[in-house]
Amino acid sequence: MKNIVLAIVTIVLMLPLHAQDIEKSKLKVLYVAQNPELPDGYLFGGDPQVWESFKKDRPQDFYQFFQKYFETVTMVYGEDYKEELSDTHDVTVFDALIPEVNGQMTEYWMNYPEAPDYLSEDFDAPSVFIAGIGGVLLWNKKTKIDFLCNCLYSHAFNFDKAHPIFNTPYKVALTLEKQKHQDGVFHYYSGRGLSKETMMWRVQNLDHLEGYPPGMVSNPGFGDSPDAESISGGPCIKSVNATTLGRHGNFFQWGYRASPMHLAEEAKLALINTIHYMAQFRGQKPFVKRVAPHRLVALDDVYKVSDDGYEDEVKFAQRMHEYKNSAMVRKLVGKSNKTDERSLNMASGFPDRTKYLSNVPTEVIEMYLDDWNAYLKYYEDNLGYMGLSEPKEKYGRMVQEVVIDKELQSLGMANNDIRLLDQCISMLENNEQAELAQKLLERYTTEKYTTAKQWKKWFKKNKQKLFFTERGGYKWLVNPMN
Amino acid sequence: MRQIVIYILLMVVVPCFSQNSDDVTLKNLAEQITIKATSPEEPVCMNASLFLAKENDLKKDVLMVKAKVHENWHIYAFVPEGGFFIQSELKLKLPDGVEATLVKEPSVYGYEADPQIMLYKGDLLFVYELKVGHQVQGEHEITTTLSFQPCDPYACLPPNEIKVKNKFVK
Known part of the structure; x- marks a missing residue:
């Protein structure tokens, strides 16, 4: 009899933790949802038919998911959002366009005549932004969440396993799987020497291969101030240093697009942990504005001047020209296909190395001329002296670019x-x-x-x-x- | 015999010259279209002009759309279905009785990050030949809208659209 009781108790204890067994947090969560009856608020690629098939279920999917983990969850559609709502909730999860600060609600994010403000200057409520909506709503705030590219796939890499979003209150298992790097990373300086594959963590179960719209990444250098942290990168068409999950002040970029029904189980817990993590940042607005690119940007240019980088460009040009050759021969025999018109219209030409020398000081060009690999070495050797130029007229306005600070160089001390x-x-x-x-x-x-x-x-x-x-x-x- | 040879030559050579002179005329007309300077804040500018055949020594009425994409920036000429980016669109709102045929469009460039994607860069010229029905009389308007999302290597700006209206009288 005792054995039977023990067996029953053991079986019960081994049962998976059901939703009703989760101890719900007392944090109050506000979810700002996209009204399925309205346009999406910003354009983000992917297969429209695939998106439409999921769009109507998205609000309830998020809402019910959050309700499993939090006692109080409020859902409003974007057009009904008011900042006061964020004051009465611990964390706001934004997944939709909201009215501009002047109260006007537009159909979608547009830069004409100029990009609008969506959150007031004083807004300091803890916020999590899903996919690209952070890049949209925070555009004018010049945060590190900067809409580099709406091209994030389904995994993550280069993350810190010890970070609270992977541990508290739920321990995230972080199962890794070998995945190929996207081609794009190899076109950057940071992609030199990268292996073709790396271990990645699956965040969502659908991505663009199934027509699912992509997520968003922000520029490298995300975590270079104490008010910000870059938590992970992920496969996209940009460099390996782009940020997919990151925090800047009271704002969190959850760059992945998927709603809970398409999130991997581990990622669901990470999202819940993110909400818990962000609750502590009320009142902590970002205090660094993004005003300049990371110094690696300068290396990306001179890398394309070097033989390795240029070979990459030449191979690409050859590949494009082969598409054109194939289209031309099909045209000769009247067998053009629907993509041939585009290929025939492609500009031809051999890549020009010197276009990447536009920011290299004249005296450096005079020194190296066509010793193409010398430029990259020069910049690598002088990386610590990269700074912003004095404002100068270029492209029709006054700009500052990442250049070698010659005065700093003369002192021999890095600016950082x-x-x-x-x-x-x-x-x-x-x-x-x-x-x-x-x-x-x-x-x-x-x-x-x-x-x-x-x-x-x-x-x-x-x-x-x-x-x-x-x-x-x-x-x-x-x-x-x- | 000589006349036949001359006639044949005229049939062959004149069209070639006509084509070339049409190209030259179009090029000259395109140069008349002014667009404002681009900048990193406004990396795409566009303007459109209508050139009536009888006024410009052309075979047909022509609508020319001229655009400029700022140096180091691009917009997307073609994005495969389900692709990441926002394909540019050029739409014409025409009065009833007017049809437009695209006869010239800009060259495109491959995109290193995804060779299936094509880009527009630099100076762009789209030329439409217009067919105006006899019933079209009085003053009318054509609206040209270019919608796009401009990107440089470090960021994509919000999508934008530029509209230009051209009036004509028949």
Whole structure:
């Protein structure tokens, strides 16, 4: 009898945890859903028929999923969203376009006459943005969530297993599987030497191969300030450093498109953990705005000048030209197919290496001329001296580009090495190249002190709180949270 | 005999010259279309002009759509079904009785990240020949709309559309 009772107890304990057994969190979740009767709010590719088949179920899918894990879940359609709702809920999950801050509700995100504001300047509620809606709603806020590309597939890689979204309150198993890298990564400097395959974590069970619309990635350099963290990358047509899951202040980019019915079981828990994680960030708006690209961008250009990068371009041009040749021969015998018209219309031409030299200083070009591999080595050797140029007229407006800072180079100290500030202050104190020191201090901080004493006082007070950000403008900034 | 040879030559050579002179005329007309300068904030600009045959020594009335894509930017000329990106579209809203046939379009470029995708870059020229029915009288308007999503290597801007209206009188 005792054995029977023990067996029954054991079987019961081994049963999978059902929804009704999950201890629901008291966090209040607001889900801002796309009204299935309205246009999507922003265009995102994929097969429209596939999307339409799932669109009507999406709101309830998310809503019921969240209800399994949270006691209080409110769902509103995007057009009914008001910021006050986020004040009465712990975390808001945005999955739809919302009215502009002026109250106007447009059919879809449009840049004409200019991109609108969707969230007020004061908005500081913890928020999770699904797929590309973060890039849309936060566009004018210049956060690290920046809509680099709506081209994210179904997996994730380069993630930190110890991160809370994989552990708290639910332990995520993170089963890995070998997957091929997408072709796009190999066209970037960061793709050199990458193996064709890597271990990835499956986030969703459908992707573009089945016509499912893609997710969104943000630019490299996402985590280069203490108010932000890049949690994972993922397969897309951009570089291996693009961010798929990341937080900037009170905003979280969940770059994947799938609703719970198409999320892998492990990813469902990670999404729930993300909501839990974000609840702590109320009031913590981002304090770094994205104003510049990461310095790797400059390497991407000179990589295309080098033999390896150029070979890649030539192979691509040959491939395109072969499509054209095939189309031409089919046309000769009257057997054109429907894609041939496009191929016949393709511009032909051998790639030009020099178009990637536009930001290389003239004296460097004079030095190396057609020693094509020397440029990449030069930039690699001088990576620490990459900074923003003075504003200059280009492409019809004043721009700043990532260039080698020659004045910094003359000092031999990288701009992201905090000893640069110390050295410049010493130079000011000793009146050694004082003008250069002052210029570099102003260039790589946001301060405008005029004496060594003032600089020294500021540096001593803030040294432990200083951080260098490239996306934030190649500056040493004081962490206000520290 | 000589006359027959001359006649045959005229039948062959004149069309060639006509075609070439049409191309030259179209090129000259295209140069008359002004569009504003592009910038990273507005990387695509477009304008359209109507050139009536009788006023411009053309065989047919022509609508020319000229666009410019900012250096280092692109828009999508062709995206396979189910693809990631937003394919550009050029739509004409024509009055009743007017038909348009696209007779010239810009070259396209392959996209390294996905060779199935084609891009538009740089200067673009679309030429439509118009067939205006005899019943079309008075003042009318053609609306040309170019919709696109511009991208450079580091970001895609929100989708946009540019509309141009051209009036004509028959």
